[in-house]
Amino acid sequence: MSKKPYYITTAIVYTSGKPHIGNTYEIVLADSIARFKRLEGYDVYFQTGTDEHGQKIELKAEEAGITPREFVDKTAGQIKDIWDLMNSSYDKFVRTTDTDHEKQIQKIFKKLYEQGDIYKGYYEGMYCNPCESFFTSSQLVNGKCPDCGREVQPAKEEAYFLKLSKYADRLIEHIKTYPEFIQPESRKNEMMNNFLIPGLQDLCVSRTSFTWGIPVDFDPKHVVYVWLDALSNYITGIGYDADGNNSEQFKKFWPADLHLIGKDIIRFHTIYWPIILMALDIPLPKQVFGHPWLMQGSAAEKMSKSRGNVLYADDLVKLFGVDAVRYFVLHEMPFDNDGIISWELLVERMNSDLANTLGNLVNRTISMSNKYFDGIVSDGKTTEAVDEELKTLALETPRKVKAKMDKLRVADAISEIFTLFKRCNKYIDETTPWILAKDEDKKSRLETVLYNLVEGICIGASLLESFMPETAAKILDQLKAKSRTLEEVKTFGLYPSGTRVTQNPEILFARLDLKEVLEKVEVEQLEPEKEKAEQDTVTKEETLEVIDIEAKPEITYDDFTKLQFQIGEIIACEEVKKSKKLLCSQVKIGSQVKQIVSGIKAYYTPEEMVGKKVMVVVNLKPATLAGILSEGMLLCAEDSNGNLALMVPEKPMPAGAEIQ
């Protein structure tokens, strides 16, 4: 009987820097699901990897004085190291710079072009270099990139586009037919309401503004733009071939069972990706799960404010160990909303669950076996009613864990396992082995109790393997037991009677003192914090002194005289209720009054606006903003953080005075 295939992927990580705890959460989550599916008997293929193209990388490499290839080799290596550190059992680490991937992307691009789904057009708008994104001028925030707040430049680029609208109806139908396709469900509504129902705009799939990408082979000044390149890893990584010579692996594993991704890229995976697949005429993945993020909470936030909102996996592993970090991120992450991570919570989980409940249980069980029977665990077969409850729970737990895992409720699945460990602790109190030990007649009863305990722990440890592989192995090793499959775990009593457990049980998880942990954190982080603080002050001083912006093309004096500037006096001002950023001012310019809408609500209150004399562009073509007519523009200076300051005359000037 051949095993059923199960194909799971994570998002591929962008190789612009070190992955943060959110990326780490994703790989651990995916790894746990992959391991559990293997335990269930599936033939699992687990793919992860890196997304390595784009202008940002081109620029970063240049800064570092190395080639993009050298740069991504380095960062991809770092990412892989962290994945390995977290003990993730991926089958393939795909890189978008792999030659077979690049070759297939070119084929895919050509195929879609030839069948008319990709066409050549122009992309016009404002471009943000760091973000590698075009924006319409209406998308800009205070004339800046809406994502990063930096300067943008006007640009017009020849580009290829993917026809999305052609497949929109089919996609809507698919989403309606398969309600489990987008998980959690709240994300589905966002996609439908914000994109699909209003109508899709065609997606730009090529760029000419940089070269670090996969060239379009029939039009080499273009490189394939991120999403077509990155998303396709899910099929190229298992041997898809656009000419139809798909690998056996592809035939076996596609369509994927689960794309595990962060909620921030749901749109690309549930709209663009399905449409690309439809255009290629291959089946859609069965499920896309957009997981929430772990946010740093309360005290932790205060503590690490100067570091920004970033915790790194390797720092945490250093302090707590791999499995403790795995346990924490899996346990603390809820299904739908963002979770909270803080040092307090970490230490609390570590102490109460890992050290007390689990570690101590294993330790006391082994100690008693050594003390009373010289380490030999044998089934005395002297049962009592209390045993049943333990056995029943031990046998129910695998089923409960599987039920939770089927719904991707990983946190709940782990809780079920710990419920079993807690029941084991209670069993010890119920049976009081130390009292049995005082009575030679109760020897076989005592044997039975310890045997049941060891058996219960073995079942728990086997189930724990998917989530905390190292710990599971340690426990089983100390008990000299073998790991069990999900099938074997349905039987109570498989532990070979007469086995001798270890003489020197190792402490699995030491209790931690919050104070000491915080002190360590301080020490560990002092250096990087200092460095960063220094850097910050340097950049701050610099930005206070000067700002360089991108130079615009030279203009003639005639061009300049087309603009008309005058002093305007603000005689009334109110908030635009429908908007978060707009103020609507009545501006007196000479004898007339103009209505001007400005995006400065964040910096000025209507009250303080009134009475100001400001610089106004008066001959700008009127426009409607948020439904309100605006007949000019108030001029502002802006610093690198996007703070605005109105331009006011240095000496008193009457309203209407010309500026030239």
Add this chain to the structure above:
RNA sequence: GGCGAAGUAGCUCAGUUGGCGAGAGCACGCGGUUCAUACCCGCGGUGUCGGCGGUUCAAAUCCGUCCUUCGCUACCA
């Protein structure tokens, strides 16, 4: 502004289609126990289930409304 989510014990969160006196874990208090990592077991309290109004024999759960927080999205001369 549009769409959506959330607001439940000190903390992190569960609460299916409305129903016996509102829950779990941690923290806290008391008691028990000693094999064990000051651990484990038992008991316990606190909650106007965001505010107000309504439907109902009965609402944390349904409807209306308001407040707060968050997500996606739009406007941003």
